[in-house]
Amino acid sequence: MFHWLEKRPFFFAVGVFVVIAFAGLIEILPNFAEASRPVEGLRPYTVLELAGKEVYKKDNCIACHSQLIRPFKAETDRYGQYSLSGEYAYDRPFLWGSKRTGPDLHRVGNYRTTDWHENHMWEPTSVVPGSIMPAYKHQFKNIADLETAYAEAVTVKNVFNVPYGDDIKPGKAAWEAYKPKVLAEAKKIAADMKNKDVKDAVAAGKVPEVVALIAYLNSLGSSRYEAKK
Amino acid sequence: MQSNAALEYDYSVAKLYTYTAILFGFVGMLIGTLIAAQLAFPELNYLFGEYGTFSRLRPLHTNVVIYGFTVSGIFATFYYAAQRVLKVSMAESKFIMFVGKLQFALYLIAATAMVVTELMGITQSKEYAQMEWPLDLLIVVIWVLWGVAMFGLIGIRREKALYISMWYFIACFLGVAMLYLFNNMAVPTYFTSGSLGSIMHSVSMYSGTNDALVQWWWGHNAVAFVFTVPIVGMIYYFLPKESGQAVYSYKLSLLSFWGLMFVYLWAGSHHLLWSTVPDWMQTMGSVFSVVLILPSWGSAINMLLTMKGEWNQLTENPLIKFMVLASTFYMLSTLEGPIQAIKSVNAIAHFTDWIPGHVHDGVLGWVAFMIMAGLFHMAPRMFKREIYSKKLVEAQFWIQTTAVVLYFTSMWIAGITQGMMWRAVDEYGNLMYSFIDTVTVLHPYYAIRALAGVLYVTGFAMFAYNMIKTMTSSRELSEEPQFRSPMA
Numbered sequence: 001m002f003h004w005l006e007k008r009p010f011f012f013a014v015g016v017f018v019v020i021a022f023a024g025l026i027e028i029l030p031n032f033a034e035a036s037r038p039v040e041g042l043r044p045y046t047v048l049e050l051a052g053k054e055v056y057k058k059d060n061c062i063a064c065h066s067q068l069i070r071p072f073k074a075e076t077d078r079y080g081q082y083s084l085s086g087e088y089a090y091d092r093p094f095l096w097g098s099k100r101t102g103p104d105l106h107r108v109g110n111y112r113t114t115d116w117h118e119n120h121m122w123e124p125t126s127v128v129p130g131s132i133m134p135a136y137k138h139q140f141k142n143i144a145d146l147e148t149a150y151a152e153a154v155t156v157k158n159v160f161n162v163p164y165g166d167d168i169k170p171g172k173a174a175w176e177a178y179k180p181k182v183l184a185e186a187k188k189i190a191a192d193m194k195n196k197d198v199k200d201a202v203a204a205g206k207v208p209e210v211v212a213l214i215a216y217l218n219s220l221g222s223s224r225y226e227a228k229k
Numbered sequence: 230m231q232s233n234a235a236l237e238y239d240y241s242v243a244k245l246y247t248y249t250a251i252l253f254g255f256v257g258m259l260i261g262t263l264i265a266a267q268l269a270f271p272e273l274n275y276l277f278g279e280y281g282t283f284s285r286l287r288p289l290h291t292n293v294v295i296y297g298f299t300v301s302g303i304f305a306t307f308y309y310a311a312q313r314v315l316k317v318s319m320a321e322s323k324f325i326m327f328v329g330k331l332q333f334a335l336y337l338i339a340a341t342a343m344v345v346t347e348l349m350g351i352t353q354s355k356e357y358a359q360m361e362w363p364l365d366l367l368i369v370v371i372w373v374l375w376g377v378a379m380f381g382l383i384g385i386r387r388e389k390a391l392y393i394s395m396w397y398f399i400a401c402f403l404g405v406a407m408l409y410l411f412n413n414m415a416v417p418t419y420f421t422s423g424s425l426g427s428i429m430h431s432v433s434m435y436s437g438t439n440d441a442l443v444q445w446w447w448g449h450n451a452v453a454f455v456f457t458v459p460i461v462g463m464i465y466y467f468l469p470k471e472s473g474q475a476v477y478s479y480k481l482s483l484l485s486f487w488g489l490m491f492v493y494l495w496a497g498s499h500h501l502l503w504s505t506v507p508d509w510m511q512t513m514g515s516v517f518s519v520v521l522i523l524p525s526w527g528s529a530i531n532m533l534l535t536m537k538g539e540w541n542q543l544t545e546n547p548l549i550k551f552m553v554l555a556s557t558f559y560m561l562s563t564l565e566g567p568i569q570a571i572k573s574v575n576a577i578a579h580f581t582d583w584i585p586g587h588v589h590d591g592v593l594g595w596v597a598f599m600i601m602a603g604l605f606h607m608a609p610r611m612f613k614r615e616i617y618s619k620k621l622v623e624a625q626f627w628i629q630t631t632a633v634v635l636y637f638t639s640m641w642i643a644g645i646t647q648g649m650m651w652r653a654v655d656e657y658g659n660l661m662y663s664f665i666d667t668v669t670v671l672h673p674y675y676a677i678r679a680l681a682g683v684l685y686v687t688g689f690a691m692f693a694y695n696m697i698k699t700m701t702s703s704r705e706l707s708e709e710p711q712f713r714s715p716m717a
Contacts, residue, residue, distance in 0.1 A: 002483055003390075006390045006391045006396075007389050007390050007391070009380065009383045009391060009399070012391065012396070012399065013399055013403060016396075016399060016400050016403055016404075016490055017403050017407070019487065019490045019491050020400070020403065020404050020407065020490055020491075020493075020494050021407060021494075022491070022494070023491075023494035023495040023497075024407075024411075024446060024494060027442075027446075027494075027495060027497075027498065027510055027513060028442050028443065028446060031438075031439070031442070031506075031507055031510070032439055036435075036436050036437065036438075036439055054430075056354075057350075057352055057353075057354040058350030058351075058352065059279075059282065059284050059285060059350060060284040060285055060287065060288060060350070060352065060354065061284060062354060062356075063283065063284040063287040063288070064283070064284065066580055068504055068505075070503040070504070070576070070579075071503065072503070072576065072652065074651055074652035074653075074654070074660060075651075077659075077660050078651075078660060078664070083504075083505055084505060085437065085438045085505035085506075086437075087437075088436065088437025088438055088440075088441075088505070089436055089437050090436065090437075091436055091437045091440070092432045092433040092435070092436045092437075092440065093353060093354055093355050093432075093433040093435075093440050093444070094436070094437050094438070094440040094441045094444065095354060096441055096504065097580075098356060098500065098579075098580070098584065099580055099581075099582075099584065099585070100580035100581070101268065101668070102664070102668075103664040128665055129665070130665050130668065130669045131271075131665060131668070132267075132268060132271045132668060133271070134267075134271060134274035134275070134282045134283060134284070135274075135275075136279075136282070138278065138279035142279075145426065145427060147425050147426040148418065148425070148426030148427045148430050149426070150422070150425060150426065151418040151419065151421075151422035151425035151426035151427075151430065152418050152422075152426075152430065152432055154418070154421065154422040154423075154425070155416055155418040155421040155422055155432055156432055158421060159416055159421060160436070170421070170422050170423030170425070171422075171423035171425075172423065172424075172425065174423075175425055
């Protein structure tokens with residue numbers, strides 16, 4: 001049979017394809033519907049938080065930080081409740097990472113504050129002596145791309161039925177109408193910060209990357225769960 | 230149709246990819262050395278402003294060595310070896326020649342765009358799939374062109390039976406195509422939001438745990454179909470050619486090939502042990518990872534036994550040294566991987582430096598050694614000149630071997646140290662170390678690893694110099710060498 005195949009490239013290629021595709025069909029497909037359901041009470045990310053997630057991706061925090069707490073006592077003691085599948089339902093892409101050069105961040109919002117993050121992003125060793133993390137001072141100057149974040153919210157709402165309100169809809173006019181809400185959220189974060197350039201920029205309607213990033217980091221943890229009625 | 234006249238093979242496309250393999254290899258390894266040094270000496274993060282931080286450069290390093298160096302090496306060896314095992318010249322078909330050159334031109338554009346977008350931070354943030362959707366589309370075109378060239382050459386071949394190396398090239402083509410397409414499924418937000426925001430931005434078709442599953446099905450099997458399959462194809466061609474020995478066992482080749490094809494894909498979920506992926510998938514990943522030792526060692530043993538009775542060549546020919554050590558590192562790496570895939574070991578190893586340690590004994594010791602040996606073997610035949618300096622090849626071999634050993638030993642120690650410290654508790658059951666304790670303790674190992682990087686990239690510079698000299702000023706050959714590559 002193998003001699004026969006080796007003289008017939010077409011059937012050889014078909015054979016290889018069937019053999020390699022097999023595993024994916026059996027291992028990946030059956031779980032698809034199950035794993036994408038959100039846990040009860042989980043709200044989607046706000047537009048500002050989505051913009052922060054883009055900063056997290058852009059500066060590639062996953063190179064050193066995971067967002068996956070494994071079910072071991074040493075991990076739950078250090079980071080809190082182990083991670084559940086439904087908590088990631090609105091994460092596109094997933095940001096679990098594969099390397100912990102720094103600590104896990106899946107529940108960082110529960111035990112770090114805006115103030116702490118501001119100090120840390122400006123100069124990590126000021127709050128964690130011995131840290132080898134680089135300072136991310138450019139995030140205090142670069143302006144976050146809120147419009148793209150809004151476009152993402154519109155997309156996941158319309159394509160994947162993520163439960164956003166009726167005010168998230170396509171088009172320039174809808175975005176202009178929505179923008180004040182994002183700025184109001186950014187102002188709340190900036191109020192807890194001390195960097196003058198950041199405060200001035202937010203007051204002028206421009207949101208520096210660090211503000212969006214902090215909004216995102218604060219959302220990692222319990223604050224994305226609506227209180228039980 | 231058959232003629233006994235020797236075929237004049239056309240290496241113009243193989244040469245182009247040889248140049249880019251050398252260029253991207255050097256750049257990618259240089260960036261790797263820089264980011265290794267940044268972990269030991271964080272001040273090095275500020276050399277290039279926001280574009281020089283560890284986090285921004287790390288995916289650039291992986292992408293340049295994977296899609297720049299390794300993929301160039303794969304294409305170079307393919308466009309060289311496929312003609313020879315199929316007994317057909319690229320020059321016989323104007324169409325295939327055009328496709329090959331077009332593919333190279335688009336490849337160069339895509340590689341440049343990859344470097345630029347990643348420096349800018351435009352990324353999908355999926356490991357080894359960072360490139361955004363417009364680049365993904367370009368890569369699909371490049372890949373299809375490769376398929377056209379491959380099956381075009383197969384279509385006009387004179388040798389009817391496909392040699393083992395061709396099996397692996399076909400598998401590489403199909404496997405990467407399938408995995409790449411599914412993992413990069415994304416919706417560009419610009420078109421669904423009424424023209425808002427950046428046109429480059431997209432959201433993944435999958436969310437959370439599903440995205441993780443698809444991503445590591447890709448991530449793991451990118452290792453399979455880029456770092457393993459075509460490289461095994463290379464050694465099946467270059468080791469017999471360089472040593473003048475026939476492949477030891479056809480049956481072992483069969484078992485290893487079909488075994489590898491069937492088993493490899495299942496093992497992807499071993500990247501997600503103890504995660505929110507269902508237990509049965511994790512267990513499947515573990516079990517199949519251990520089974521994977523069989524086909525992996527099958528190929529490696531087949532290669533080592535090919536040298537049976539001819540081990541004296543190991544002392545005489547440095548290219549044989551490279552290839553034999555490459556297969557040995559392949560065995561080490563494919564034993565280490567399954568060990569890390571056992572759930573209890575993974576609980577310690579995952580998220581630590583043991584993982585990059587494992588990756589690098591594979592890529593430095595196996596992939597890069599094999600590609601460099603292949604390009605060295607091709608050089609006298611493509612450029613019709615002998616290899617510029619044997620002494621330089623020997624020195625390079627020992628410098629780089631030392632580098633690989635330093636790299637993986639330091640990362641083994643670092644990884645296990647960190648994994649143990651994360652879980653250490655005192656007599657009352659409280660955690661003994663804060664996280665930063667487990668970082669500062671690694672400093673000496675990070676410094677050793679940076680040194681390993683310096684040594685390895687130095688060796689690569691010697692390779693580049695030797696190759697360039699071979700192309701331009703080495704002694705010319707009057708006829709093509711039979712087996713052993715001539716070197717001064």
